[in-house]
Amino acid sequence: MTNSAQNIIENGLTLVLGGTGKTGRRVVERLEALDVPVRMGSRSASPAFDWEDETTWAPVLHGVEKVYLSYYPDLAVPGAAQVIAAFTAKAAEAGVRHAVLLSGRGEDEAQECERIVQESGLAWTVVRSSWFAQNFSEDYLLDPVRAGEVALPAGDVPEPFVDADDIADVAVAALTRDGHAGEVYEVTGPRSLTFAEAVAEIGRAAGRDIAFVPVRADEYAAVLKEHGLPGELIGFLTYLFTTVLDGRNVRPADGVRRALGREPADFADYARRTAASGIWNT
Structure with missing residues (x-):
């Protein structure tokens, strides 16, 4: 599927869950630029949305035609499948027609959530993502990069690594153009790098010396706990490094090319663009 083969379809109200997050806010920006009616799904929005409060679901689903389904903190955390099953049932009851699910590549639990959405009765598209490049600039790795030392297991x-802008572009194409229903797009960057190589790319782009230090998983979890991260998030990050990062996701995939008819952004391009913003300056 390429842009040349797609037709823009009539778009009703679209709910973007995680609308202030790394991918959600990018999806919102793109939909608004296309004059698509958008409802933000977040605790700070009105009406407010909270994954942990099922009473907030019906108000945000009212009148919605499509949903960008991004679950926080991740589909791999315990209990996510039950929540996704309950939410998609509510969405179907509310008259939602199409769900675009942000999933995780190589996560068995995330693939279980994919099956739930696929069997929900809704039209569906799965955007199955590799590790976000933006974790180095918009998440838990930003402070270590600024400090000049990134220690990871x-x-x-x-x-x-995939650029969050590419994820958003694929999601918006699925939400606004025909031909994407029933597709699973594995979205990655065009080449694979170790975390040490990624940190080195960032250092070159930022013009700084940034060290990468390998540590044991238990040491990493202890440091996260000292910094006050919640146990659920610590468990998820440890799971990613010890289980998902085992070689199963080494090979780049063609999801961006299939969905958009172009190549995905390279990590070096992300690093140069982000370094130019000054966010990695000490």
Whole structure:
């Protein structure tokens, strides 16, 4: 499927869950630029949305035609499948027609959530993502990069980091153009890098010396706990580094090309663009 083969379809109200997050806010910006009616799904929006409060679901689903389904903190955390099952049932009851699910590549629990959405009775599209490049600039790795030392329980297994802008472009295409229903798009960058290589790319782009230090998973979890991260998030991050980052996701995939008819952004392009913003300056 390429842009040339797609037709823009009539778009009703679209609910973007996680609308202030890394991918959600980008999806919102793109939909608004296309004059698509958008409802933000977040605790700070009105009406407010909270994954942990089922009473907030019906108000945000009222009148909605399509949903960008991004679950926080991740589909791999315990209990996510039950929540996704309950939400998609509510969405179907409310008259939602199409759900675009942000999923995780190589996560068995996320694939279970994919099956739930696929069997929900809704039209569906799955955007199955590799590791976000923006974790280095918009998440838990920003402070270590600024400090000049990134310590992670990641060895020599490479990962094809994906740019969140590419994820948003694929999601918006699925939400606004025909031909994407029933597709699973594995979205990655065009090449795989180890975390040490990714940190080195950032250092070159930022003109700074940034060290990568491999640590044990238990050491990493202890540091996260000292910094006050919740146990659920610590468990998820440890799971990613010890289970998902085992080589199963080394090979880049063609999801961006299939969905958009172009190549995905390279990590070096992300690093140069982000360095120019000054966010990695000390």
